[in-house]
Amino acid sequence: MTDQQPNGAEIVIKALVDQGVDVIFGYPGGAVLPVYDALFKQNRVRHILVRHEQAAVHAAEGYARSTGKVGVVLVTSGPGATNAVTGLTDALMDSIPIICFTGQVPTHLIGNDAFQEADTTGITRPCTKHNYLVKDVNQLARTIHEAFHVARSGRPGPVVIDLPKDVQFAPGTYVAREDVVHRTYRPQTEPDPKAVAAAVDMLEQAKRPVFYVGGGVINSGPEASKALTELVRTTGYPCTMTLMGLGAYPASDPQSLGMLGMHGSYEANLVMHGCDLMVAVGSRFDDRVTGNLTKFSPGSRKIHIDIDPSSINKNVRVDLPIIGDAGATIAAILAEWKRRKAKPDRVALKAWWKQIEEWRARDCFRYEATDRVIKPQYALERLYAATRGRETFITTEVGQHQMWAAQFLKFEQPNRWMTSGGLGTMGYGLPAAMGVQIAHPDALVIDVAGEASILMNIQEMSTLAQYRLPVKIFILNNQWMGMVRQWQELLHGARYSESYSDSLPDFVKLAEAFGAVGLRATKVDELDAVIKEMIETPRPVIVDCCVDQKENCFPMIPSGAAHNEMLLGPGDRRESSVSDEGMVLV
Amino acid sequence: MSDIRRHTIAVLVDNEPGVLARVIGLFSGRGYNIESLTVAEVDPEVHLSRITVVTSGTPMIIEQIKAQLDRLVPVHAVRDLTLEGKSVERELALIKVAGTGDKRIESLRLADIFRARVIDSTIESFVFEMTGSTEKLDAFIGLMRPLGLVDVSRTGVVAISRGAQAL
Ligand SMILES: Cc1ncc(C[n+]2csc(CCOP(=O)(O)OP(=O)(O)O)c2C)c(N)n1
Numbered sequence: 001m002t003d004q005q006p007n008g009a010e011i012v013i014k015a016l017v018d019q020g021v022d023v024i025f026g027y028p029g030g031a032v033l034p035v036y037d038a039l040f041k042q043n044r045v046r047h048i049l050v051r052h053e054q055a056a057v058h059a060a061e062g063y064a065r066s067t068g069k070v071g072v073v074l075v076t077s078g079p080g081a082t083n084a085v086t087g088l089t090d091a092l093m094d095s096i097p098i099i100c101f102t103g104q105v106p107t108h109l110i111g112n113d114a115f116q117e118a119d120t121t122g123i124t125r126p127c128t129k130h131n132y133l134v135k136d137v138n139q140l141a142r143t144i145h146e147a148f149h150v151a152r153s154g155r156p157g158p159v160v161i162d163l164p165k166d167v168q169f170a171p172g173t174y175v176a177r178e179d180v181v182h183r184t185y186r187p188q189t190e191p192d193p194k195a196v197a198a199a200v201d202m203l204e205q206a207k208r209p210v211f212y213v214g215g216g217v218i219n220s221g222p223e224a225s226k227a228l229t230e231l232v233r234t235t236g237y238p239c240t241m242t243l244m245g246l247g248a249y250p251a252s253d254p255q256s257l258g259m260l261g262m263h264g265s266y267e268a269n270l271v272m273h274g275c276d277l278m279v280a281v282g283s284r285f286d287d288r289v290t291g292n293l294t295k296f297s298p299g300s301r302k303i304h305i306d307i308d309p310s311s312i313n314k315n316v317r318v319d320l321p322i323i324g325d326a327g328a329t330i331a332a333i334l335a336e337w338k339r340r341k342a343k344p345d346r347v348a349l350k351a352w353w354k355q356i357e358e359w360r361a362r363d364c365f366r367y368e369a370t371d372r373v374i375k376p377q378y379a380l381e382r383l384y385a386a387t388r389g390r391e392t393f394i395t396t397e398v399g400q401h402q403m404w405a406a407q408f409l410k411f412e413q414p415n416r417w418m419t420s421g422g423l424g425t426m427g428y429g430l431p432a433a434m435g436v437q438i439a440h441p442d443a444l445v446i447d448v449a450g451e452a453s454i455l456m457n458i459q460e461m462s463t464l465a466q467y468r469l470p471v472k473i474f475i476l477n478n479q480w481m482g483m484v485r486q487w488q489e490l491l492h493g494a495r496y497s498e499s500y501s502d503s504l505p506d507f508v509k510l511a512e513a514f515g516a517v518g519l520r521a522t523k524v525d526e527l528d529a530v531i532k533e534m535i536e537t538p539r540p541v542i543v544d545c546c547v548d549q550k551e552n553c554f555p556m557i558p559s560g561a562a563h564n565e566m567l568l569g570p571g572d573r574r575e576s577s578v579s580d581e582g583m584v585l586v
Numbered sequence: 587m588s589d590i591r592r593h594t595i596a597v598l599v600d601n602e603p604g605v606l607a608r609v610i611g612l613f614s615g616r617g618y619n620i621e622s623l624t625v626a627e628v629d630p631e632v633h634l635s636r637i638t639v640v641t642s643g644t645p646m647i648i649e650q651i652k653a654q655l656d657r658l659v660p661v662h663a664v665r666d667l668t669l670e671g672k673s674v675e676r677e678l679a680l681i682k683v684a685g686t687g688d689k690r691i692e693s694l695r696l697a698d699i700f701r702a703r704v705i706d707s708t709i710e711s712f713v714f715e716m717t718g719s720t721e722k723l724d725a726f727i728g729l730m731r732p733l734g735l736v737d738v739s740r741t742g743v744v745a746i747s748r749g750a751q752a753l
Pocket residue numbers: 397398399400401402424425426427449450451452453454476478480481482483484
């Protein structure tokens with residue numbers, strides 16, 4: 001019979017195909033077996049079997065962030081769903097579009113404390129952009145299409161669809177993607193032309209301007225980065241990027257000031273402090289960026305371009321909010337600037353750049369060069385030199401190595417840099433790299449890791465082996481939870497409570513145990529050869545790069561301090577650098 | 587901070603499971619105040635519910651609350667009735683007063699002045715129903731306290747703008 005109705009599980013697959021999904025990341029269990037059965041009977045959607053549900057979500061994040069598509073996850077009820085929570089929260093904080101299907105006990109058992117039951121919609125309500133519990137199979141297709149719409153439009157984010165097992169078995173009606181329009185959810189993407197004109201007025205009048213660019217530009221798509229680059233170059237104004245915004249503007253361009261914020265560049269932070277016009281594009285005045293709010297950029301007028309109205313005036317009062325898609329808004333500003341044949345204030349701009357060059361001349365990322373021990377910064381410089389010009393994607397774990405990666409690896413394009421910014425999730429990098437490699441099978445994908453973070457999702461080595469994903473894990477092994485140690489040194493009288501990475505595995509043997517290649521560099525003169533071998537090996541590789549254990553990450557804006565109160569290096573450690581109010585900050 | 591003000595916000599939402607939990611979770615998760623919250627379906631045909639929430643905060647916090655509410659997917663409209671022109675606010679209370687003798691007579695006399703209705707009575711108790719502004723209800727309940735107040739149930743504020751405009 002050809003007109004037989006599909007069951008819920010088949011509807012899931014049909015809807016995925018309809019949405020253009022060709023790969024999903026998941027882990028089976030009792031409550032999703034019908035969907036796994038439907039997967040088995042088809043070959044349009046590929047399933048990647050991870051080794052932990054958290055990794056499924058991070059893999060989907062890596063996939064999404066490197067392609068601009070929605071990442072899709074499938075997990076079982078109860079522990080499957082709760083294991084996914086960290087990944088969902090990560091995706092929410094960094095605005096990554098994810099659809100996560102969770103199995104659920106049959107509808108008649110919901111609320112009975114049934115085996116592997118969890119209140120998944122309850123648990124995930126605060127860590128998703130939206131979630132659904134589908135109780136009627138005839139609503140399933142519509143719900144899935146709606147969920148994709150919600151996940152990818154406006155400020156993107158994760159959406160959970162909880163699927164009771166009986167709904168997966170029940171036959172129902174399929175509704176096609178084009179037949180579903182969301183009743184209410186239609187975020188504003190086109191900016192108000194009046195606001196655009198006002199922005200150009202302000203841009204024309206500026207004497208000390210700066211563009212402060214965040215992940216919203218990346219989320220808006222590569223066209224947004226192109227438009228931004230053109231606007232920055234046309235105006236001649238400086239541009240700094242947040243951790244999430246790296247790649248939105250080419251790092252090698254002289255107008256780039258690099259990253260700003262707690263471990264950002266001296267020049268970027270001083271420009272933010274001293275500017276008279278700040279143009280925030282797809283950035284959210286996060287506390288890692290602003291430092292002490294009361295001392296934040298005291299003399300500037302501020303324009304804030306964001307697709308999420310709730311980001312506006314949340315932390316910092318702005319003079320001109322523009323609600324809209326970053327790309328569309330920048331393009332509109334650029335068009336208006338050109339239409340007016342606007343000119344920057346040449347004299348003021350020249351003086352501004354002269355000041356900026358003086359700050360830049362401090363060479364704030366400088367570190368003590370030595371051949372005694374591998375400095376982590378040096379290792380990353382060599383890694384960058386070896387990967388330049390290749391199609392390279394970088395993911396990171398969380399800690400000092402992450403900040404050094406942001407400082408020393410240069411991104412010329414968007415979608416090449418995936419890191420856990422908002423949540424700061426150790427264990428993100430390896431699974432994210434898996435997702436990136438799935439999307440870009442021939443690219444060089446490197447997870448810059450710390451020895452502590454990598455152990456948080458090390459089981460995914462097995463996934464790399466199964467799918468022959470040649471991901472490279474470059475561990476900057478300092479034998480410490482370096483970032484924790486650095487804070488203890490600075491704030492807690494160097495009492496290194498539980499921050500030593502004791503009883504580490506032999507990472508070379510560990511790699512081999514998982515069928516990967518293990519390499520180690522302990523001396524400066526071994527480094528280049530190890531990096532070369534890593535890159536040339538067409539298999540998964542772990543590099544155990546043994547680096548200086550004592551190195552700290554500078555510059556640093558201590559908690560509670562302002563942009564112009566940065567510490568530039570170990571010699572710059574003022575005793576009173578952290579105030580009492582600063583101590584309580586994270 | 588001295589610029590903390592009380593605002594009445596009306597929210598039109600899809601009447602679907604979990605929508606109230608979303609709204610309440612937003613307030614508790616972000617540390618906003620709820621002074622009162624009422625909800626009921628107002629359009630059964632399209633399943634729309636109206637939530638009236640009374641909250642307080644600085645202008646910046648109030649702006650955040652509205653933007654965060656508006657961001658919830660099932661939310662259709664968010665209106666700040668305190669800021670947008672004139673509105674009327676009412677609350678309903680059921681007030682149980684127990685006692686005999688003079689106190690009982692006095693409570694009845696005050697109820698009359700306040701235009702509270704008696705909707706249940708026994709020899710030793712009354713239940714009054716009263717509608718009015720929050721302040722009026724507060725005042726009446728305050729007067730009932732020494733007269734044998736034993737129980738109060740209040741709806742919280744419902745509000746609507748004056749004039750011909752809909753939400
Ligand atoms: C899941 C999780 N737990 C704890 C932390 C707190 N934390 C931040 S950095 C860090 C240490 C990371 O150590 P390592 O991976 O070795 O990186 P390093 O700082 O040494 O480069 C810790 C514990 C975190 N960010 N994420």
